[in-house]
Amino acid sequence: MTDPQNAAPSHARKRLALVLLGGVVGVAVGLAGIYGIGRLMGNAGTDPACKGAVETARRIAPFARGEVAAVGVVKASKTLPPLAFKDASGAEKTLADWRGRTVLLNLWATWCVPCRKEMPALDALQARLGGPDFAVVAINIDTRDTDKPKTWLKDVGIEKLGYYADSSARVFQDLKAAGKAFGMPTTLLVDPNGCELAALAGPAEWASDDALRLVTAALKK
16 A cells, blocks of 8 residues: 555655656757757658669768768658758859759858858868869858858858858758758758758868768769
8 A cells, every 4th residue: 555645755756857857858959959969850751853862871871970970861862942042142042053963051150159160161171072063052041130141251261162141041941841950050961863861960070081081972973
């Protein structure tokens, strides 16, 4: 028989444990929403047009290690949404403009400290591998002062990256709706057909040997 005197304290302890657990989970979710943490989760199922991407993803999976160990290589690939943004001249662009090239798509903002820290590495990656087969497409999503990101890039010496921006941040919302973006920075490796190969929520050292090996493996045919 349960001791009435011990039942209440036991119940209280269980309730306290649940409250504490909920708080821990809430903090983790909050941090992920601010900056993005770890591997992005994709939806199950592969688009028919992305069967080749699944094979490429399988080939590059062993290279997601070291400085890019947090990169999540897909097991089922989908075509990314028709993301729309603008270039430095204000001309309309979409991700489809890079069809035929492997793309490292990066979303960043000047208010995001990890974004700013990884920008020189993205610039170096573009300088090293950028060309007819590969491009780093870094899209700024600052929504207030649209001149600030251009000034910041100039001040820190970013020279090889093209300037792309979406002051409405719709590109982030479109990726979020597709389950591909949860925080900043968000980076996706995309094959020449616009299919996702891998994704990362959070920063990485994109100019490292590990990153170069990962991207180079994606470029092999």
